Amino acid sequence: MASASSEPQPQPVLVHTTAGTLRGSREDGVAVFRGIPFAEPPVGALRFAAPRPAKGWDGVRPARDFGPPAPQGMDAAGDTQGDDWLTANVWTPEPDPGARRAVMVWIHGGAYMIGTSGLPEYDGARLARDGDVVVVTFNYRIGAEGFAQIEGAPANRGLLDQVAALEWVRDTIGAFGGDPDRVTVFGQSAGGGSVAALLAMPSATGLFRRAVAQSVQGTFFTPELAADIAAECASELGLRPTVTELSTVDPQLLAIAGDAVTARLPESVDRWGPVAYRSVTFAPVVDGDALPVTPWQALADGAGRGIDLLVGHTRDEQRLLSLLDGLLGQVTEEQAEQALRLVAPGPDGARRYRDGFPAASPNELHETVNSDWAFRMPSLHLAQAHHDAGGRAHVYELTWPAPGLGGILGACHGLDVPLVFGNLDRGQPATLIGDSPYPEAEALSARMRAAWTRFAVDGDPGWPAYDAEHRLTQVYGAQPEVTRYPEETSRLLWQHHTFAPLPLLSSPSGSTARPAFEPTPPAR
Template structure:
């Protein structure tokens, strides 16, 4: 059922009501969009369900109020996320939120399902930058966001628990969309997943997961985080986290540990990861303690291998990255303008491809100074080349991929951050004046920022609706990509020097180096 509303923008009018598979819901109208928040898609993963695969939510009686976000999953303190989640109560961590411009059962609108990033360690759908109202209203799409387990809860390799619980949560959320979205005006046969950073890494993983087959027809991967762990590496890191508590990395030992204590143990290991660099390799230098695990079951192979083998051949792919991915992370580390020759040399040795990666970078960028080399190799290793190689694997198998690069310089901090990691998120959602993106865009978004955001939103929603964002698919001869800037243009992929350095690299499962 959907309440008849003559003027949905009138807050005093009837509230939107729908009947989902799990029960009736009422939401709120916000600027002409029906919004439903905090809908459980799985049972709370606590008690006997702690560290278990998600179990579908049970049906409720009566009409449930869906007007507030559910509590965020337990998480570490990076970027202040622990503080943001501290006031939340309850253990209904696994909830979805829906924005619909036409919550009529027969509307048949395209559906866009967002997966937030956060290095698989932090992240919550309640952040104001992920509000789907503008994207839904102006793009004519149903927008869905949701929470999934992160850190040790979602990605720790724990004995007695299934691997990749965070990814299994994502599959469960997509199954909820399949079963319920028609009641919100969406078409379950026109679902697009889109995500950024670890969210884009998750999108890539979903493309490789047999359990996700058929749950979406298009995928948007923004700055794919290219880290995928072997079971041995993930288990070794989890053992170190458990050791912080004097415990073993088993369900029996960890299930009674309060979630905040478990998150704190993950933070403690993350703060001293470089101590294990000889065992854990490059992820120790980047403080990445958690990532999807290529376990041979839920995630049989890496996304690049899966796409090369044709797993995504029938799925439309839109993928890209920002020009200056590492710049924001360098600033957060307090190194902007401070990178030494020694730090650059270490980065080149650790992250450059092959035994002569450092030489390739110095030859490929002969005029680059220490900070630029430090930034380039890390941008390429963790985000830029994983994104490009995903498109190349899709194309090589006969699939279709559209590639973009965001080259617009963020006005925040006097332009010092360039086209940095995360800049695409406020532009895609159109939320330019709220939440964390305010430091990138500025307190008062310029007409230039608004125009660029409108172009990106139009491309993303057109892709969701029709599979065509407005420029030609990528191919290995012309390598055409859309450049998003003040003046948009289509050109050959601009990061040619990096592409050549990495052209023979295959992104492997990251191993445990020593024992």
């Protein structure tokens, strides 16, 4: 009898690690291992605790399926069943311990609230195969589980998970053919912000040699702001933000409470400022311990001076977000003025933006200032701080317009993800490329994949490093070229701005807020 399917069945492949033996599969020309635990499930007694290394196992552990994503709210991606949230996935050309290939470790985005490494757009097969590198993706705690300021718990648990994943890579990746001394972290949006945070974290020192920060999300919170938002999330459930009161709450219910607070954020601009305006509920907390200072301050002080940095953004970051908010092409003069007032730098930022872009419409002003505040200028300032302290940074901007959805989104937020991974026909960002990949998209993707993997291998993406005199930037447009940084007006408007931790402006009563408690430092 003929087989029910003519599809070739993946061939099993074994890897022996110190924790135990894994059975993966050979797919698309590479060996793939999914759902490998790098830390114990953070549930029960470990709920809201710093991650603990995963235990070993006897026999052969199947590694065919992705682990469940961390709990997230109604916008969750993927199946959230199961509590083994902290797992990693590996794509390798050949799991030969003697190969010592460069390793690329991806940190997914999602505003620190949603996302999972198992999304099809993050499939690492093409990047690993074409670049002859080992690709690793992983899950980390997001939302309240990972970033809420909870009494009795360490701050920045999501970042601590990322450090734990990198420690697992250091200790284990050799078995998959990777070189633990040539690790590059790369991430986009909140993943780019995470890469920036790792550059500033003492516990991450020595865990990676290079970093790629794509569209760095520039939101970092003070403990006071984070504590006030956490209190609001807990109050949705009639509780206080303490480990004692929250540790028995269903994680999905806590995520939904976070969604409820997010939906009301625009009403709290006087209390929470720009994060309320931009509906940012969670972000890394500059707690003075796990994250002593902001990434920009850390790099200015010389942290990571020996780390090679590749950083950049898309030209039209805000356009996709405006579409999702129902504002694309619909911004009024009043809405543009509110954006300028809340996020433009300095007390006269609104006037300076209008002077800098005198012919801009309300839509254009709204898009530009929001793109600058959220992603473009945080990315550029990261490169500038690294360069000024003696480090080497390469800068890029993606200007190629997405042809999907009638071409209305330009070079929008997230367009770089399918181009870097080469997954032009799958996952959510594939709608930006169109129903069938255009030849120019394939060509541009090949260029970007080659640059990213070349950077991971030897630190040179193929264009000169950024400096204060020439500001040379790789522009990925219809015809890629190296030129001076294109967003010069925005650069000048923000050149004296300091990306400080975002503060709590007032308590609900209107008085100056004070933190109700201090976070517990993570266990050493």
